Amino acid sequence: xxxxxxxxxxxxxxxxLRTGLFGFGGGPAMIPLVQQEVVKRHAWLSDxxxxxxxxxxxxxxxxxxxxxxxxxxxxxxxVAGCLIAVIAVVLPMIVTMNALLAIxxxxxDVAWIHGMGQAVVPVVxxxxxxxxxxxxxxxxxxLGWGVSLAMAIxxxxxxxxxxxxxxxxxxxxxxxxxxxxPTHRHEQATx
Amino acid sequence: xxxxxxxxxxxxxxxxxxGGGPAIIPLIEAEVVGRYGWMSAQEFAETxxxxxxxxxxxxxxxxxxxxxxxxxxxGALIAVLATVLPSLLLMLGALGLLYRHRHSPRVxxxxxxxxxxxxxxxxxxxxxxxSEGLVGAGLLHTLLIGAASxxxxxRFRLHPAFVILAALVYGGLFLG
Numbered sequence: 001x002x003x004x005x006x007x008x009x010x011x012x013x014x015x016x017l018r019t020g021l022f023g024f025g026g027g028p029a030m031i032p033l034v035q036q037e038v039v040k041r042h043a044w045l046s047d048x049x050x051x052x053x054x055x056x057x058x059x060x061x062x063x064x065x066x067x068x069x070x071x072x073x074x075x076x077x078x079v080a081g082c083l084i085a086v087i088a089v090v091l092p093m094i095v096t097m098n099a100l101l102a103i104x105x106x107x108x109d110v111a112w113i114h115g116m117g118q119a120v121v122p123v124v125x126x127x128x129x130x131x132x133x134x135x136x137x138x139x140x141x142x143l144g145w146g147v148s149l150a151m152a153i154x155x156x157x158x159x160x161x162x163x164x165x166x167x168x169x170x171x172x173x174x175x176x177x178x179x180x181x182p183t184h185r186h187e188q189a190t191x
Numbered sequence: 192x193x194x195x196x197x198x199x200x201x202x203x204x205x206x207x208x209x210g211g212g213p214a215i216i217p218l219i220e221a222e223v224v225g226r227y228g229w230m231s232a233q234e235f236a237e238t239x240x241x242x243x244x245x246x247x248x249x250x251x252x253x254x255x256x257x258x259x260x261x262x263x264x265x266g267a268l269i270a271v272l273a274t275v276l277p278s279l280l281l282m283l284g285a286l287g288l289l290y291r292h293r294h295s296p297r298v299x300x301x302x303x304x305x306x307x308x309x310x311x312x313x314x315x316x317x318x319x320x321x322s323e324g325l326v327g328a329g330l331l332h333t334l335l336i337g338a339a340s341x342x343x344x345x346r347f348r349l350h351p352a353f354v355i356l357a358a359l360v361y362g363g364l365f366l367g
Contacts, residue, residue, distance in 0.1 A: 020246060020247040020248075021246050021247070022246060023246045023247055023248070024245075024246045024350065024351070024352065025351065026211070026212045026213055026243075026248060026249040027211045027212040027213075027248040027249065027250070028211045028212070028213070030247075030248065052290065052293075055293050056282065056286060056289045056290060056293060057282060058302070059289055059292075059293060059298050059301075059302075060278045060281050060282055060289070061205060061206055061207055061208050061209050061278055062205040062206065062208060062215070062250070062274070062275075062277060062278030062279075063205070063211060063212040063215065063248045063249075063250040063251060063274065063275070063278075064211040064212070064248075065211075065212065065247070065248035065251075066248060066250075066251060066274070066275045066278075066279065067278050067279055067282055070275065070279040070282070070283075071279065071282050071283060071286075074283055082279075082283075086275055086279075089247060089248065089251075090247060090248065090251040090252075090255070090271065090275070092247070093245050093246060093247035093252055094251065094252055094255030094256065094259075094267065094271070095255075096245060097238075097241060097242065097245060097252050097255065097256050098255065098256055098259050098260075098267075100241060101237070101238065101241060101256060101260075104237070104241075111367040112362075112363040112364075112366075112367030113363070113367075114366075114367065115362040115363055115364075115365070115366030115367035116358075116359045116362040116363045116366070117233065117237050117327075117362070118233075118324075118327035118328040118332075118362055118366050119328060119332070119336055119358045119359060119361050119362025119363075119365075119366050120236065120237060120240035120355055120358050120359065120362065121233065121236045121237075121240075121320055121323050121324045121327055121328060121333070122320070122321075122324045122328065122332070122333045122334075122335075122336035122337040122340065122358070123240060123336060123337075123340040123354055123355055123358045124236045124239050124240050124243070124320050125236075125317055125320035125321050125324060125333075125337055126337055126340045126341045126344060127239075127243060127340075127344070127351065128216075128313055128316050128317040128320060129317045129341075130344065130345065131213050131216075131313050132310055132313040132314045132317055134213075135210065135214070135306050135309050135310040135313060136307075136310045136314075138306055139303070139306035139307045139310055142303045142306070143303055143304075143306075143307070147307075148306075148307045148310075149307075151304070151307035151308065152307040152308070152310055152311040152314075153311075155307065155308040155311050156311040156312075156314075156315065159221075159308075159311075159312070159315075160315060165221075165226075166207075166218060166221050166308065166312060167203045167204075167207055167218075169308060170207040170305055170308055171207060173301075173304045173305060173308065174207065174301050174304070174305065176304075177297060177300040177301040177303075177304045178297050178298075178300075178301060179297075180297075182296040182297055182300070
């Protein structure tokens with residue numbers, strides 16, 4: 001507030017460092033923290049602007065927790081602001097992750113460390129199962145039971161039985177969704 | 192060309208993965224474990240476990256780790272840029288266009304149509320973690336740890352970091 005002419009690089013860095021460090025549970029869980037910093041603490045954006053930007057970020061693929069800081073950083077302090085915001089969010093935990101996994105794989109041959117590695121697999125299985133249900137429920141609500149199931153089965157068969165790259169299938173779906181004239185809300189089960 | 196492969200392995204999941212970081216995980220697995228074989232399913236599970244226990248976005252943590260593991264600091268940089276840059280550039284470059292179409296049924300359809308495909312890939316990945324658990328921890332421990340963490344995560348809404356930590360302790364004591 002005291003120096004309005006100067007680009008708030010340090011503020012940007014600390015704001016997004018905090019969102020990165022307290023943002024447990026992946027990108028989507030970090031949105032309220034970003035809002036806290038950007039709207040409430042620093043008043044860089046109004047509530048309406050934030051909601052609009054979030055809506056636009058959700059129209060695009062890719063992680064939400066880097067699109068928001070990157071865009072907000074750019075809007076406030078240009079290219080440098082964009083870089084600072086993204087680095088503050090992602091870098092600390094990338095370094096931490098690499099360090100921890102380096103220690104882990106160094107001692108992988110020690111029996112009890114090996115056991116630790118095996119014990120986390122069922123936990124990750126449960127988490128992935130939880131995500132599966134999450135995406136399935138959202139899909140069922142938007143497209144209905146029949147269409148969701150048909151699309152899942154056809155896509156699953158094409159990816160895992162025929163061996164088509166998932167990118168090709170999703171790419172075709174995205175293009176069809178974008179180009180096909182919207183008529184009824186629910187139709188078109190397969191690419 | 193390892194750098195180009197790394198770029199593609201993270202560019203493709205992030206340019207088609209609607210639904211934020213979690214949606215990208217099965218797509219990254221398809222590249223990193225399935226296509227290029229940079230990691231085993233076991234290593235991918237371990238990386239994902241640690242990634243879920245630490246804060247900050249999951250997609251960039253995975254990119255930063257796999258990239259570094261495969262090709263050092265340059266590899267990490269390329270994988271992270273391939274993750275962050277495409278959608279960020281689209282957002283910066285086409286904000287006006289996107290803003291005008293934010294209520295368009297076509298755009299809404301895009302993320303809706305991708306979801307069943309992501310869901311089936313997630314289901315497949317869940318299954319592959321199960322069979323990995325059978326090989327490593329064995330049926331009994333897999334069911335035991337799986338049931339305990341399901342109760343902790345779903346019923347008591349315990350933080351994933353604590354559940355991972357508890358599993359590490361259990362594994363160190365009983366699976367060593």
